[in-house]
Amino acid sequence: MNCDRCKDKAVYTRRYSGESLCGRCFSQSIVRKTAKTISKYNMIQRGDDVAVAVSGGKDSLSLLHVLSKLSKSGGYTIRAVTIDEGIPGYRDEALEIVDRYCNDMGIQYSVLSYKQMYNTTLQERLDQRTDNTSSCSLCGVLRRQAIEQAATDADVIATAHNMDDYIQTFLINTMSGDVSRIGRNIIGASRRVQPFCNIYESEIVFYAFINDIPFQSEPCPHMDEGIRTSIREFLNELEEKHSGIKNNMNKSIQKIANYVQDTKVRKTCQVCGQQSTTEVCSVCRMLERTA
Amino acid sequence: MNCDRCKDKAVYTRRYSGESLCGRCFSQSIVRKTAKTISKYNMIQRGDDVAVAVSGGKDSLSLLHVLSKLSKSGGYTIRAVTIDEGIPGYRDEALEIVDRYCNDMGIQYSVLSYKQMYNTTLQERLDQRTDNTSSCSLCGVLRRQAIEQAATDADVIATAHNMDDYIQTFLINTMSGDVSRIGRNIIGASRRVQPFCNIYESEIVFYAFINDIPFQSEPCPHMDEGIRTSIREFLNELEEKHSGIKNNMNKSIQKIANYVQDTKVRKTCQVCGQQSTTEVCSVCRMLERTA
Known part of the structure; x- marks a missing residue:
């Protein structure tokens, strides 16, 4: 099968669009899609x-x-x-x-x-x-x-x-x-x-x-399964x-x-002074909880 | 195991709440929950x-x-x-x-x-x-x-x-x-x-x-699998x-x-006169499409 864009040999079929692409055109499509998102x-x-x-x-x-x-x-x-x-x-x-x-x-x-x-x-x-x-x-x-x-x-x-x-x-x-x-x-x-x-x-x-x-x-050894x-x-x-x-x-x-809408109000953590949605931020609570 | 509410023999365990219930108390709980929703x-x-x-x-x-x-x-x-x-x-x-x-x-x-x-x-x-x-x-x-x-x-x-x-x-x-x-x-x-x-x-x-x-x-013979x-x-x-x-x-x-919010505006179907979100309602379109 040939690439739908340049006629080189296709190496990838994008099922949701039906397109067949060669490696170079596939790579380009990812770069373009990222540029479009940005x-x-x-x-x-x-x-x-x-x-x-x-x-x-x-x-x-x-x-x-x-x-x-x-x-x-x-x-x-x-x-x-x-x-x-x-x-x-x-x-x-x-x-x-x-x-x-x-x-x-x-x-x-x-x-x-x-x-x-x-x-x-x-x-x-x-x-x-x-x-x-x-x-x-x-x-x-x-x-x-x-x-x-x-x-x-x-x-x-x-x-x-x-x-x-x-x-x-x-x-x-x-x-x-x-x-x-x-x-x-x-x-x-x-x-x-x-x-x-x-x-x-x-x-x-x-x-x-x-x-x-x-x-x-290799996945992280602590990966949450x-x-x-x-x-x-x-x-x-x-x-x-x-x-x-x-x-x-x-x-x-x-x-x-x-x-x-995110209705949570931004406050200041009473322990470390970072922005937080609660009195004590999630980091300080986590450090306290696992101390 | 006994019913958590009346001490009769339990026949059902509601896993998300941990409750064990007899048939009568289970039935009552469904009736009450429905009443509460209404x-x-x-x-x-x-x-x-x-x-x-x-x-x-x-x-x-x-x-x-x-x-x-x-x-x-x-x-x-x-x-x-x-x-x-x-x-x-x-x-x-x-x-x-x-x-x-x-x-x-x-x-x-x-x-x-x-x-x-x-x-x-x-x-x-x-x-x-x-x-x-x-x-x-x-x-x-x-x-x-x-x-x-x-x-x-x-x-x-x-x-x-x-x-x-x-x-x-x-x-x-x-x-x-x-x-x-x-x-x-x-x-x-x-x-x-x-x-x-x-x-x-x-x-x-x-x-x-x-x-x-x-x-x-028995499920409907046309059930969409x-x-x-x-x-x-x-x-x-x-x-x-x-x-x-x-x-x-x-x-x-x-x-x-x-x-x-449902932003679709209510209109009147041009064929049957029923309320519709489109010019011709879904029923008339369906009947036309499968005629």
């Missing part, structure tokens, strides 16, 4: 200093790859920030991959560890934990604030959340009854942007593959039978997020 | 003539059973209306069950057929259909208007949609990208009410079972692992439905 939601301005949160996985290294192409014409600069949670073995390998990749690409790169920031590692906290806090919720709360810290001077923080992540999070919030979080998921001009939010996870894997991006594919995995598998099965369903859901969710 | 959403007023749409399945016959208990103290009257789509064999058995049940319960009962109303049967339309209209969407469009017709003089039309139906419909609308339909699903004072909207499907089956309600359990079945099974698996998830989703969806 422009549609006004995510990045000319002159911006963009900090890309890079874990070493397929999504974040692909985002770095795409943004390094787009940054020239977009007139902005990019740099990578990585958070070292302190997961012996696992995170060390990722740090090496990111370090080597950024060196090869000529991208400035910095690491901030939980140890530097919170004087603790994820492993220590997991060992100390006395309640049933999941590893992902513990880590996620700490990581969010660490990324903010690592990117203090940046104009924009870009994360590599893809369309699948976005839909899964919507369903998890719906299933937990936490509707106001849906309102916090509005895509639009904000300091935290997700340029891959309209791209299928499966297409990012393929992008990384055909562009020889050396990502870490909870509800997100069930939701991911269910949506993948549905997409297999009814291709385009994820695209439709993504559009619905973006509309719903615009309707639902 | 009152919370102001569904039925004293003096109302309530037409209950009865198919002959567990949900609608259980609704009739519950409402016949509640109607006395609520000061309203109930009657049953059944739509005969014209499905040889299947619908005939249901009509017999409903007829006998209403006679036994002393409930007034009427039948309106597609033949009387549209001068066609579902079977004829399914045989004539030239496009890929699903049997459920064809039937659903015709049934909705038929119920309105059968209940023209009633103050309220009660349907037996349960919590599972409600959640499935939300996900189907999300997956089809049709967000405005979510806004049409607001629970509240309207002529069409769903007193079972906060009750698990599984608990309605059990209610019918312990109250010896003689429902038809499409996406609703996949969604039902997925949600049942999740509820099995994380009990209470459907309750949470139901609350989220009711909040979301209140945020999302």
Whole structure:
């Protein structure tokens, strides 16, 4: 089969559109779609200093790859920030991959560890934990604030959340009854942007593959095998039978997020002074709970 | 194990609350929950003539059973209306069950057929259909208007949609990208009410079972084995692992439905003169398409 765009040999069929594409045209389509998302939601301005949160996985290294192409014409600069949670073995390998990749690409790169920031590692906290806090919720709360810290001077923080992540999070919030979080998921001009939010996870894997991006594919040893995995598998099965369903859901969710307003008032954390929706912020509560 | 309420032998464990109940206390809890839903959403007023749409399945016959208990103290009257789509064999058995049940319960009962109303049967339309209209969407469009017709003089039309139906419909609308339909699903004072909207499907089956309600359990021969079945099974698996998830989703969806407004303007159908959101209503378009 030949590429529908250039007539080279096709290597990818995009089921929801019926298009067959060669590797080069597929890559171009991902870069263009990302550019369109950035422009549609006004995510990045000319002159911006963009900090890309890079874990070493397929999504974040692909985002770095795409943004390094787009940054020239977009007139902005990019740099990578990585958070070292302190997961012996696992995170060390990722740090090496990111370090080597950024060196090869000529991208400035910095690491901030939980140890530097919170004087603790994820492993220590997991060992100390006395309640049933999941590893992902513990880590996620700490990581969010660490990324903010690592990117203090940046104009924009870009994360590599893809369309699948976005839909899964919507369903998890719906299933937990936490509707106001849906309102916090509005895509639009904000300091935290997700340029891959309209791209299928499966297409990012393929992008990384055909562009020889050396990502870490082993999952985190503390990966929460909870509800997100069930939701991911269910949506993948549905997409297999009814291709385009994820695209439709993504559009619905973006509309719903615009309707639902985040009614929580921003306060100042009484412990650390950071912005918070509660008297004591989620980080300080998490550190207290797992002390 | 004993009933947590009366110390009789327990026959049902409500996993999401941890309660163990005997048959009588379980039945009472369903009746009370329905009463609470009716009152919370102001569904039925004293003096109302309530037409209950009865198919002959567990949900609608259980609704009739519950409402016949509640109607006395609520000061309203109930009657049953059944739509005969014209499905040889299947619908005939249901009509017999409903007829006998209403006679036994002393409930007034009427039948309106597609033949009387549209001068066609579902079977004829399914045989004539030239496009890929699903049997459920064809039937659903015709049934909705038929119920309105059968209940023209009633103050309220009660349907037996349960919590599972409600959640499935939300996900189907999300997956089809049709967000405005979510806004049409607001629970509240309207002529069409769903007193079972906060009750698990599984608990309605059990209610019918312990109250010896003689429902038809065989599914419709034209049942659409499409996406609703996949969604039902997925949600049942999740509820099995994380009990209470459907309750949470139901609350989220009711909040979301209140945020999302149905922005479609009501017009008059150019063919039949009924209310419609389009120039020609869905019934006339469906009849035209399957003629």
